[in-house]
Structure formats: C-alpha cells, structure tokens
Amino acid sequence: xxxxxxxxxxxxxxxxxxxxxxxxxxxxxxxxxxxxxxxxxxxxxxxxxxxxxxxxxxxxxxxxxxxxxxxxxxxxxxxxxxxxxxxxxxxxxxxxxxxxxxxxxxxxxxxxxxxxxxxxxxxxxxxxxxxxxxxxxxxxxxxxxxxxxxxxxxxxxxxxxxxxxxxxxxxxxxxxxxxxxxxxxxxxxxxxxxxxxxxxxxxxxxxxxxxxxxxxxxxxxxxxxxxxxxxxxxxxxxxxxxxxx
Amino acid sequence: xxxxxxxxxxxxxxxxxxxxxxxxxxxxxxxxxxxxxxxxxxxxxxxxxxxxxxxxxxxxxxxxxxxxxxxxxxxxxxxxxxxxxxxxxxxxxxxxxxxxxxxxxxxxxxxxxxxxxxxxxxxxxxxxxxxxxxxxxxxxxxxxxxxxxxxxxxxxxxxxxxxxxxxxxxxxxxxxxxxxxxxxxxxxxxxxxxxxxxxxxxxxxxxxxxxxxxxxxxxxxxxxxxxxxxxxxxxxxxxxxxxxxxxxxxxxxxxx
Ligand SMILES: Nc1ncnc2c1ncn2[C@@H]1O[C@H](COP(=O)(O)OP(=O)(O)OP(=O)(O)O)[C@@H](O)[C@H]1O
Ligand SMILES: [Mg+2]
Numbered sequence: 001x002x003x004x005x006x007x008x009x010x011x012x013x014x015x016x017x018x019x020x021x022x023x024x025x026x027x028x029x030x031x032x033x034x035x036x037x038x039x040x041x042x043x044x045x046x047x048x049x050x051x052x053x054x055x056x057x058x059x060x061x062x063x064x065x066x067x068x069x070x071x072x073x074x075x076x077x078x079x080x081x082x083x084x085x086x087x088x089x090x091x092x093x094x095x096x097x098x099x100x101x102x103x104x105x106x107x108x109x110x111x112x113x114x115x116x117x118x119x120x121x122x123x124x125x126x127x128x129x130x131x132x133x134x135x136x137x138x139x140x141x142x143x144x145x146x147x148x149x150x151x152x153x154x155x156x157x158x159x160x161x162x163x164x165x166x167x168x169x170x171x172x173x174x175x176x177x178x179x180x181x182x183x184x185x186x187x188x189x190x191x192x193x194x195x196x197x198x199x200x201x202x203x204x205x206x207x208x209x210x211x212x213x214x215x216x217x218x219x220x221x222x223x224x225x226x227x228x229x230x231x232x233x234x235x236x237x238x239x240x241x242x243x244x245x
Numbered sequence: 246x247x248x249x250x251x252x253x254x255x256x257x258x259x260x261x262x263x264x265x266x267x268x269x270x271x272x273x274x275x276x277x278x279x280x281x282x283x284x285x286x287x288x289x290x291x292x293x294x295x296x297x298x299x300x301x302x303x304x305x306x307x308x309x310x311x312x313x314x315x316x317x318x319x320x321x322x323x324x325x326x327x328x329x330x331x332x333x334x335x336x337x338x339x340x341x342x343x344x345x346x347x348x349x350x351x352x353x354x355x356x357x358x359x360x361x362x363x364x365x366x367x368x369x370x371x372x373x374x375x376x377x378x379x380x381x382x383x384x385x386x387x388x389x390x391x392x393x394x395x396x397x398x399x400x401x402x403x404x405x406x407x408x409x410x411x412x413x414x415x416x417x418x419x420x421x422x423x424x425x426x427x428x429x430x431x432x433x434x435x436x437x438x439x440x441x442x443x444x445x446x447x448x449x450x451x452x453x454x455x456x457x458x459x460x461x462x463x464x465x466x467x468x469x470x471x472x473x474x475x476x477x478x479x480x481x482x483x484x485x486x487x488x489x490x491x492x493x494x495x496x497x498x499x500x501x
Contacts, residue, residue: 082394096398
C-alpha cells in the first residue's frame with residue numbers, strides 16, 4: 001500500500017523549471033534514496049513532500065487525499081542539523097511535541113526515549129555547542145523521530161560530517177530503521193553519494209538536471225547490512241553512476 | 246629605540262612635557278579655585294535631572310521596541326515587505342534627528358501642550374533607527390533551515406516567535422540598543438531645551454541643565470558637574486548593563 005503518491009509534480013521558480021513530471025510512490029516499509037547532480041532539485045522535491053513548498057503543477061496525495069500545507073506525516077532531518085543553540089538537547093527534541101499539545105510528562109518521556117535511541121543518554125542537559133557534529137545530528141534525528149512521523153525525510157544528513165562520523169551515523173540510521181520500537185514506516189533520503197544510497201536504500205530514484213526528472217528507479221535487493229566490497233554492491237553503484245553521467 | 250633618538254627630539258620631548266605640565270597645573274589651579282567657592286545652587290538638581298532624563302530615554306526606548314521588534318519580525322518573514330519598508334526606513338534614518346526638532350516641538354506643543362512629549366519624541370527619533378536596522382539584519386539572518394524546521398514541526402506562530410525568532414534576535418537587539426541609546430543621549434541634549442521666538446521651553450533633565458548652564462548661566466563649574474554626571478551615568482550603564490547583557494547574549498544566543 002502506498003503512503004504517499006506524487007503525480008506529475010513540477011516546480012518552477014520564476015521562469016526556471018526545477019522539477020518536471022515527477023511521478024513516484026512512497027510505499028510502506030521502503031527506504032528511498034534520491035540521487036542526482038548538484039542543483040537538480042533534490043531538496044526541492046523533499047520540501048514538496050514535506051509540504052513546505054507547493055508544486056507548480058501536478059499533485060501530492062497523502063493516503064489518497066490531496067495534500068495542502070505542511071505534511072503532518074513527515075519530519076525532516078537537515079544537512080546543517082537546524083538545532084536551536086539556546087535550547088538543551090532535551091528541549092530541542094521536545095520542540096515538535098510542544099507544538100502538538102502533548103502533556104509535559106509524556107513529552108519528557110518520549111523525548112528521553114528517542115534521546116536514548118540515538119545514543120545520547122546523559123546528554124539531555126547539554127547545549128548543541130557542547131556537542132560534536134555527529135552528536136548534533138543525533139539530536140536532529142531524535143527531534144524528527146520524537147514526533148513519530150510515518151515518513152522520515154533526510155536532506156543530505158551526513159554530508160556535514162567527517163567520513164568516520166558519517167559511517168557511524170549511517171549505522172545508527174539502519175539500526176533505527178530496523179528497530180520495531182521506532183514507528184517509522186518509510187524513509188526518504190536525499191544524497192549525492194551513490195555508495196550511501198546503495199548502502200541504505202531499497203529503491204534509488206535517479207534525477208536528471210534542468211529540469212529535474214526521474215531518469216530511473218533502481219531497486220536494490222541486497223540483504224542488510226551491506227558491504228561495499230561485494231561485487232553486487234559495486235554493480236549497483238556503477239549502474240547508478242552511468243545513469244547520472 | 247630611545248638610544249637612536251637625536252638631541253633635537255630630546256629637546257622637543259622635554260618642551261612638550263614642560264608645556265603639558267604647565268597647562269595641567271593651570272587647569273588644576275583653576276578647578277581648585279572654582280570648586281572652593283560654594284557650588285552653584287542648580288547643582289542640587291543634578292540627581293533629579295539625571296533621573297528625569299533616564300525616564301525619558303527609557304520611555305522612548307520602550308516605544309521604539311514596541312514598533313521595531315514586531316516590524317522586523319514581519320520583515321524577516323516576508324521578502325516583499327522587506328523590499329517596501331527598507332527604503333522608507335533608510336530615508337527616515339538619513340534625516341538627522343535634530344533637524345526635525347523645531348517641527349516636532351511646535352507640532353507637539355500645539356497638540357499636547359507639553360515639552361515633555363516633544364522631548365521624548367525627539368529622543369525616539371534619535372534612537373529608533375539603530376534598533377530597526379539591527380533588528381531587520383538579525384531577522385533576515387535567521388537560517389532558512391531553522392524556519393523550515395519550525396514550519397515542518399508545525400510550531401504555532403507564537404511558539405515560533407518565542408522559541409526561534411526572539412532568541413535569535415537577542416544579539417542584534419542588544420547591538421541596536423547600545424547604539425540606539427547612544428543616539429538617544431545625543432538627541433537628549435538638544436531635546437530638553439528649546440528656544441523659539443525668544444521664548445525658552447525646557448524640562449527638568451540633564452540635557453536641559455547642560456544647556457542652561459551654557460546659554461543662560463554661563464557657569465563653568467555647573468557645566469563640568471553636569472557633563473561629569475552625564476558621562477558617569479553613561480559609562481555606568483554601559484559597563485553594568487549593556488556590556489554584560491551583550492556578552493551573555495552573544496555567548497548563548499548566537500548561531501555558530
Ligand atoms: N526559493 C527558490 N527560489 C529560486 N530558485 C530556487 C529556490 N530554491 C531552489 N532554487 C533553485 O532550484 C534549483 C534546485 O535547487 P535544490 O536545492 O532543490 O537542488 P539540490 O538538488 O538539492 O542541489 P544540491 O545538491 O546543491 O543540494 C537550483 O538551481 C536552485 O538555485
Ligand atoms: Mg539540496
């Protein structure tokens with residue numbers, strides 16, 4: 001069953017067509033990666049799915065209903081983390097729960113639960129400036145998970161991190177994805193690193209540029225955890241690379 | 246370095262020290278003579294004058310905050326409003342506050358019949374633009390991803406202001422306040438004392454006292470005392486209030 005469907009979605013900024021004829025479904029239980037050259041409209045697509053910007057043409061359907069305004073079933077993880085420097089880890093994670101009029105005790109409990117899930121137990125009262133980049137993105141993940149979205153959206157979530165930190169964050173995301181206690185039904189991740197897409201995703205959408213169109217959808221059927229040294233892994237990488245080049 | 250100096254330089258340095266010493270001695274001598282006489286009786290007004298002026302500055306500051314904070318938040322959220330308001334504000338800011346004073350005084354005295362209102366209004370014109378421009382810059386510097394984050398978490402508008410916008414504005418609010426109070430003190434001196442058609446309008450205030458000591462009384466000691474009190478209170482405010490607030494705000498409320 002599909003959670004979401006985009007039908008012939010296009011987006012123009014002034015006269016420039018950024019996205020064109022995007023038709024895709026977000027299926028229950030699927031991890032989708034969106035790859036494409038820089039400036040091809042990946043972030044724009046993600047923001048249309050989040051309901052932050054509306055498409056110029058086409059429509060976005062959420063469980064069969066036309067989406068207008070912010071998508072209530074999604075939460076975003078940002079490249080630059082987007083944490084509030086003046087709030088503690090706990091308060092940052094509670095932000096989305098505050099907006100939902102959830103009682104204080106339940107808010108505390110739920111934020112604490114996801115802070116533990118991302119491995120930040122004991123850092124509840126720390127401020128973002130006291131944390132490393134990797135830990136900050138863990139806070140970003142916990143904040144998004146705390147509102148218990150059906151669809152988790154991530155825009156280049158690891159690209160501001162060093163290589164080793166990015167590896168451990170990818171592992172964390174896979175752990176959370178496999179965790180039955182984390183009620184996320186689908187995941188959409190924008191990335192420009194093909195290996196990252198193949199490592200994490202069930203389905204890779206390859207976008208072209210000017211305007212951004214879906215060139216191809218590649219199903220990745222490898223079992224997890226995936227190893228970059230597998231020949232099949234590299235076949236996927238090569239296939240996607242040749243689609244982008 | 247001193248070894249490389251030539252005799253002429255030594256002579257000049259010596260002459261300089263001698264002249265400076267002589268002038269200092271004369272100044273101290275004059276001050277002692279002046280202050281050994283009984284203090285001018287207007288000097289007792291100084292504390293009250295300071296309080297009255299502080300009251301006027303505070304009132305003008307609150308009025309300035311009341312309109313610049315909401316306007317800059319609005320501008321920060323709306324690019325179109327920014328394009329309309331910014332040039333208007335630039336024109337407003339480029340008119341020297343003191344040039345407006347005769348107009349304001351005549352107008353306000355006619356309508357409200359009070360020099361106090363005119364004075365506060367002039368202080369306001371000397372203060373508000375600093376706040377406005379700093380706040381607008383602050384509001385527009387809020388990272389796009391923070392706005393998107395708040396939006397996608399569906400924070401209600403007032404929650405968004407409370408959690409995101411107002412804290413993000415704090416450093417620029419304080420920069421604007423420090424420069425704005427500077428402009429306010431500047432305007433204050435001309436705002437409390439006004440001569441029109443051979444009639445003097447003035448209020449109780451440190452600016453008025455300074456003007457009266459200069460134009461009416463011609464009392465050097467009173468001028469010195471008033472100036473000293475004013476400089477003292479400005480330095481005190483800067484050290485005890487603004488600097489501390491600013492350091493606290495830039496430590497806690499800055500994006501890295
Ligand atoms: N609000 C906007 N107004 C005008 N043009 C925009 C706006 N947002 C994005 N664009 C343009 O749309 C194009 C696609 O932008 P987008 O950020 O979606 O690309 P991207 O694939 O995420 O790029 P990157 O890999 O650099 O993150 C770019 O050319 C960008 O300049
Ligand atoms: Mg992008």
